[in-house]
Amino acid sequence: MRIRDLPYADPGVPDTRSGPRLLLWLSRRQLGGQSAALGWGVLHMAAVALFPLPLGMAVQAVVDRSGSRLALAGGLMLLLGALTALGDTMLHRVSVANWITSAARLQQLLARKAAELGSALTRRVAAGEIVTVSTADVEHIGWFVETQSRFLSAAVTTLAVCASLVFYQPVLGTVVAVGVPLLVLAVLPLLPPATRRADEQRELAGHAAELASDTVAGLRVLRGIGGEELFLARYRRASQEVRGAAVRSARMWALIAAAQVLLPGLLMIAVVWIGVGLVRDGRVGVGELVTVYGVVTFLLFPLRQFEEAAMAYSFSRPSADRAARLLALRRTVEPAGAGAGRVPVGDLRDPVTGLRARAGELTAVVCGDPDAAGLLADRLGGHAPEAAAGTPSVLLGGVALDEVPQAAAREAVLVQDKDPVLLSGTLAELLDVPSSGRVSPEAALAAACCGDVLDSLERSSADRSAGAMAGYITERGRSLSGGQRQRLALARSLLADPEVLVLDEPTSAVDAHTEARVGEGVRALREGRTTVVFTTSPLLLDRADRVVMVRDGQVVAVGRHDELLRTDRAYRATVTRAADEGAGAPDPVLTEAGRRRAESASANGRIEDSA
Known part of the structure; x- marks a missing residue:
């Protein structure tokens, strides 16, 4: 897989x-790239490892006053230098490609999971954790995938060098072959x-970042109440807690790095000490000792690769745990098969609450609890969080939404959250959404009564001749008021023109x-x-074909807005914001003030609309 071929057609x-x-x-999915990186890594490290050989030949040639062997040693140095440069260049290129492609694969999987779960995702996983997984954790996991090939090439080269030393110079080679594994094992208890x-550092840093984000988001309120300090x-x-944890973590990694320098240094001293004795006895030549010394010096390089691989795994393992938990989330019920391509048109019915929205009608739902209303809206769209086993699904036209392909369910039912998000870009880009084509943007x-929004965007546009559609909307629509x-967002949902539109x-x-x-x-366009x-607004309730009141998870009243105002005390209390005292009393009494508020609200809505 090449970087220019991203994204993956199927991330797996x-x-x-x-x-x-x-x-x-992830490593198995990168076998091609890992194999290429392993090959280039072995070439690079083998060339570096063999460099002491012509160096020792050159020293021995000078001692023996042999010009031909000195020239041969120089030629070998040039060849190994070229191979070292080629291997290092290609290893870096392939390793970075492995990093990017593995991170891209994981990001695609996370994006698909977010699209699959919709708004239910943030109810099952904290938003801060989602951000952490999709940014820092993806980077850590990609780092580990990238270091695997370099770790394996270092391991292969180290084994080959140790075995070669045993044959080249048995005494010194045995010392090196025994000492190198001990160096690697000595660091393991510190990991x-x-x-x-x-x-601990990452957990504290995440808490500090969450606190900073909350503070910035509520800065205006904090200034109003004097809570900045x-x-x-x-x-x-x-x-300060993050700083202390970072210092403690750095001390441990500094200790590991120091061990990686000290222990090979002790091995090098031992090799030189034994080698000098062998030279004095005439058993080893000066050139051979220089060669062995150079090889031991080279072994410091793969040992650093082992240290980096250990660091990468220690950082990526908790990141992978978080990513695995997020990717393991599933819909409440997985469809048994592919099912039909479209959901049949019909009534929308929730067997749990008893809510029924008739096909082709505008149904208003009144819930006393805003959170309960949001959960029910998600449930109607098939986005509800994981429910208890055996809980029946919402039915559309008699077909359970959880038993049809997700794409078909979402094409049929669109849910607009109470806090919709506007992505940055022009108004034309904002309204460029999949739609039936029956409703024009205009x-x-x-x-949605966006006339004032269009005027504002047109005035702020850099090109007045392009009109409001070229007006730029900043991140999350911060350049607009809450109502705008x-x-x-409502206009965007209306433009999509789904079979069923749920507005919270x-x-x-x-x-x-x-x-x-x-x-x-909305009533006219969705006819x-x-x-x-x-x-709970009387102005919207008065325009609904039917009003359904849900209380404590069950439908308790159904009818027209004006009918429910006269007959249902709990409904009146919710709509008029009056205290619902004694809602269960057999003889409820509506206060005169509450009745006047409800009737006035409905009348004002009709008068303002006709004006």
Whole structure:
């Protein structure tokens, strides 16, 4: 796989049983790149390892005053230097490609998982953990995949060099062959505490980053209540904890690095000490001693590769554990087969709550608890978090959404969250979404009452002649007000024109006059299409064909808005924001003030719309 061929047509099905198994799966998917890196790594390190051989030949040639052997040694040096440069260049190129392609594969898998679970993902995994996995953890895992080939090439070269030394000079070769494994094993006891300290540092750093993000997001509120210094002190304490953990982790890794220098140095002293004795006895020539000394010096290089591989694994293992947990998340029920390509049109029914939205009608749902409303909206779209075993799925046209392909379910039912996200870009890019083609962008923007938004974008556009569609929207729509963001998101959902549209509090940030116009616009544009609106606004409830009230997870009332105002005390209390005292009493009494508020709200909506 080459970098220019990314993204993968099929990133594969990962092994998510554990972090190490995920790392092994990624390595297997990179066998071609790993094999190429291994080959170039062996060439590079073998050329470096053999360099002491012509160096020793040159020293011995000078001692023996042999010009021909000195020239031969020089030629070998040039050849090994060229091979070293070629191997190092290609090893770096292939290793970086392995890093990037493995990270890209993992990012594709994470993106598909986020698309599969939708809004349910953040209810099952903290948003901060999702960000950590998709950024720092992906980088750590790619680093480990990249170091594997260099570690294997270092191991192969080290074994070959030790075996060659035993044949070349048995006494000194035996010392090196016994000493090198001991050097590697001596560092292993230091790795577990180093890993624990690195994990502690990452955990504290994540907490500090989350605290900083929350502080920045709520800075305006903090300034209003004078809480800046309080949160600044909390962040200062958190950052000092991160600093202390980083220092403790650095000390352990410094100890490992020092051991990697000290222990090979002791081996080198032993080789020189024994070698000098052999030279005095005439058993070893000066050139042979220089060769063995050079080879031992070379062994410091693969030992550093072992250290880097150990560091990469210690950092990537917890990262792989988090990635495996996220990738292991599944829909509530996996479809048994491919199923039909489309979901049949019909009533939308939830067997758990008893909610039924008739096909082609505008149904308003009233929930006293906003969180319960959000969960029910997700459930209607098939995005509900993992439910208890045996919980029935939502039915559309008599077909369970969890038993059809996910793409078909999402094409049929679109859920707009109460806090929709606007990505940065132009208005034309924002509205470039899959749609049926029956609704034009102009009609969707008009139904959502986005006239003032269009004027604002047109004035801020660098090219006035291009119109509002070329107006730029900043990240998350921060350049717009809350009501403007909400209406643009609504226009985007209307433009998609799904069979079933579920809106969760689509007008909570707009004024009453605009809310009434939006309600009428949505009703007109969605005529003949199934629409479900979660709201407690009388201005929207009055325009619904049917109103359903859900309380404690069950439908408790169904009817027209004006009918429920007269007959249901709990409904009146929820809609008029009055205290619901004694909701279970057999003789509920609606206060005169509450009745006037409800009737006035409905009347104002009709008057403002006709104006």
